[in-house]
Amino acid sequence: MSTEALRIVWIYPDLLSTYGDRGNLLILARRAALRGIPVETYSVRSDQPMPASADIYLIGGGEDGPQALAAQRLINDGGVHRAVNQGAAVLAICAGYQLFGHSFFAKGAKCPGLGLLDLHSDRGETRAVGELRGDVDPRLGLPPLSGFENHGGRTHLGPNAFPLARVTAGIGNDGQTEGAWAGKILGTYSHGPALARNPAIADLLLRWATGADSLAPVDDTWAERLRAERLAAAGA
């Protein structure tokens, strides 16, 4: 790994990549490149050691079995914990979001998570499937969240994690709040390629990782059209 380039790690695509999660890696790399930031991307499989020296870590969604296996291997490996302690930024999606908390349920059993976000997850009575929309925590300075959710979990935040958004359509964590953030870790139930509909979150991760106060604007005509269409489709 060279020292100048921005290093982005995709955690365990062999286990957690059910809904086009690769999209987030592609979008981050593209938006960095458009700002002239050199990027190196790494897909780290579950049988490989997790590097601790990257700048941004991405983790995606998946089924119960792979989710539990991924949590176990990440706890044993320790690389992600070291990376977070060194100030790395994280985007965690759906099953990946749950496993960043203290605990989650998979295949009927309570499983230990990484404990890097102050939250825990259990099972809801119904599956949350459909368009998701929310007003993002004003401290993050982002436009409304748009996403598609498909999960059976409900997530409960402790005092050291902040809701990413207040839900205006869909379920998210519990019908009231959606996702969580703390430090430079951001988790959401907006599954799969969440950054396609939320390029501002991609830029937030890039700012966290580079320390830049702002980034040069890019042409987001198509992303804005997509956002407008999906936010309207979700209703209010």
Next chain:
Amino acid sequence: MPLRAKVATSVSKTAAALSRAAGRGDGSVIGGWIGLKIDPELLSHLATGRAIALVSGTNGKTTTTRLAAAALGVLGPVATNSFGANMPTGHTSALAKAGQTPFAVLEVDEHYLPRVIDETKPRVVALLNLSRDQLDRAKEVAMMAQLWRTALAGHPDVNVVANADDPMVVWAAYGSQKVTWFSAGQRWQDDSWVCPESGDPIERENGDWWCTGCPLRRPIPQWRVEDEGVIDPRGDWHLVKLQLPGTVNLGNAATALAVAAEFGVRPIEALPRLSTVTSIAGRYAQVDRDGRNIRLLLAKNPASWLEAFDMAEQAPTLLSINARDPDGFDTSWLYDVDFAPLYGRPVLITGERAYDLAVRLEVNGIPFQHVRTFEEALATVPPGRLEVIANYTAFQDIRAELDRVN
């Protein structure tokens, strides 16, 4: 046939005719639905006395069913569900409508394969491939393979014809002792990197594959594609002339020949019939309009998008996607598809979810132009070939613009 079944068959035919007359669909489902209400065992009764082949898999089953039915036509009349109505209601309708035929080739939805095997007691079951398809509803790929494996283990008399290139299919087929292997390739590999037997990684090299932790590996296929033809179990090569595009359809032809061989049809007899198949419910159909030669390709999941790119010529290409119920409401699969093969072709996009496609293509670095209607697309491209690749309901929308071409 018991009297109850006879009554049910007769009502089933009438309902199908009524449904067609009322302009509601092609009648291939509603008739079977009513028939099964009157006699829940109607499908079993209708299947009795016929030699039946079932064709299942995530992709290619409609085309392979059509090709296999054409091949079996050598022996006599063949009943088949040619409208792609691939659940038991559709099978019931197809058999009732066909009357007494000695043979039937039925396309079967993956989820329904165990039940349809139970009810129709087929001579042959062809297993094509398993990959992700509308994940917000479908079962996991590994669960589907397990379902098949268990079903086949319960029917040791069935001859299985299975794709040696798909690890999930091979593992499922090993539920049976009587398997003929064909090689139809596996363009989409992202759902079979983990061994379904042992959970170990699967390695691939030059078309071969093997599990790194257990004996599961690619069986040697008796039927395979080579150049523009198919090699049979005796080692003889046969030129395959199809009117359907792409190496994917050569693989489907190899499968159809393997199925036909289980009924005693030799490739040399079947091949002329395969070459008569031009299009299937609009798929691969070519329509000339305003000096443009429009060809329709259906792509309903990541694997079939890759296949469509392979079939399409280097020509202006219109992509159209919707996300209605039959398509799945979630468009995140767009990021499972690499659109790079389109690079260098003029690309147009349309459909209800064109903006999802626009953002995806931008990330992929593929220039494109958005058009609001199919008419606008036609006006935008120069005379000559226009390839149209669309997902399920978008495909039906465009087919409707072209007077429901078959």
